Amino acid sequence: MTRAEVADQLRSFLQTKSPTGKPLTDTTHLRDEWRLSSLSILETVSFVEDTFDVRMNQTDINVVTFATVVSLADFVLSRMK
């Protein structure tokens, strides 16, 4: 899978969790702008585990991984290798 494909799937999923109805872009900061709640974080973890067959743990919940859709996609790709 390419980075763009992973990012697209993540974006589509996160868009369904939109707290404000605004569109999600590659540069939207998930914590500060998108207001990703702790519940949405865990839903995202579950989505990543089910969709990409990647196991995540608590230390993966950090501001670097969850900065943007692209950083999350990079994380997923690094674990898929």
Add this chain to the structure above:
Amino acid sequence: VIDSLAPGEPLTAERREQHDQGRPWAIAWALGVLGVYVYLLTGAAALVGLPTPESWLRRFLPSLDFRDGGAVDAVVDLAFTRGGGTGRLSVMFAVIVVAFLSGYFAPMAWKKACHVGCALVGIAIIYGGVTTALLVGAHLVIFVTLHPAPPKAPWAAVAAVLLSFGFDGHGLLVSAGAAGGAGLVGWALYFWGAQRLLASRAGAWVRWLAVQSPLLTIVIGSAVQGLGGGQWSLPLGLLMFFWQWERLIMYRLDQQSGNIPAGISIIEYLAVFVTPAVLPKWQWGATLGQGYAYLQNVFYSEDKNRLVRSGAKLMGIALLYLLFSDWVRFFVSALFEGFGVPAYQGRISAMVERYLDGGQVSTASVLVTSWLDILRWMALWAGAVHFKVGVWQILGYKVAPYFDKPLLATNLVDLWTRYTFHYREFISQAFYYPAFFKAPRFIRRNLKVRIVVATFFAAAYGNLVWGHIPEGGFYHGLRWEEVLKVLSSWPYFILLGVLISATELYLMSRGPRTRAPWTGGPRILIDVLCVYLSVQAYGLIHIFNRVTTLETLPKLGRLFLVGLGFPG
């Protein structure tokens, strides 16, 4: 680089330096607001011949209480001082001012040392050298347990202990000799044996014991008392150390996540626990600022002058809560009384007492009283924690408000987050996430079940055992009855877990939002209704947030049902 889900990006040293440019107006902002606090709360007015706050405020705000010297008796005060007078409070404000100024002007590498130094001197003056020594000593034990092999750290801590002994009125040389001797012996023992122990497999257990020592002390001390072995009396320094048990757990979680540098200095460590920002109302908001990673991420993460202005503004807002909240509560309560709906001045406990004594209580009365009680607590809480966050901010930490407009929360999960942000973060990091990730395989199969189990584990179990049992023991003494009292309020925690789980299930199952709350014209009325229902539900379950027995539980249940509209 620190990885945590703190706001903003991890900072470089260069970025911090860029945020360290002095501006005179920022200093004026902070000193101006703190000056108002000193005038209102410390009795300084009488000393310098100004009209005391009591002489003119009593006329406008009869709801206020006043201390000797005409100072306002507010919730921003010093913990653990019986009476204590306003002199000690003056020391607290002096410590905050000196820490602010010294930290503001000091080079980046020395700022935290200024904060810790001021806090230690202040604690020594207010509570005495022995208390300071015990507090520092307890932290030293934690520090060397969690960070073995720090070459200079024990000496720094021994120096701090020596300093504090000097403040206790004993001969400085005698105290210094005794403390220095003890420090030397401890240092030698540590390097001889403790390091080997900590490096072995048993080291993990030692670290667990150290981090859980507050809760273990409560449980063991209470059990000893319950078995007739006499009641333990905690020295103040240890009590002050134990009171930060949640922060200690968060610090350890940061370490386990690899977010604390291996060579951390004792000053960097102490800056998390012993700073002027924790001095006011020590026992409230003990999770404020969370652990090391959060504080490190927010330290000078923004221009310091903007932080100072933001902190001064928060302290100003706190003042409004401190002065006007009771007046508003009494006014609203009297308003409802005028309509024939007793509101018990917004105290659920008074209403419950009346009901248990056989009095009649109407549905309207239950709803109004429980709503007002939440507002009463919010106002008290906001006054204290806004001030504390304000102090963190003027010291250069972009700490998020603990209390963030909870009356804009349109569901219970959001309400809890806005009402008590840092405590909720503690519950999330210590219980919610671990329960989610470590769930057994049969629970992991279904996301909703996995979320509900994690939520219940955090909001009910973690919140009751780690959030409230230590607090009960530290407030009222290490007695078995106190543990049982806290445990007997289990229906409240169960209902909280049920309500938050139900809210999370609803949030998971609803579709994507098409609008943000508080936008979209007339639909704002729906937001208003959601706020009302969230606060009302949260208020109603507080009927059970007290000691319950087999005799009172059914009656409390009936009162709860009265609140829901069933006949009493």
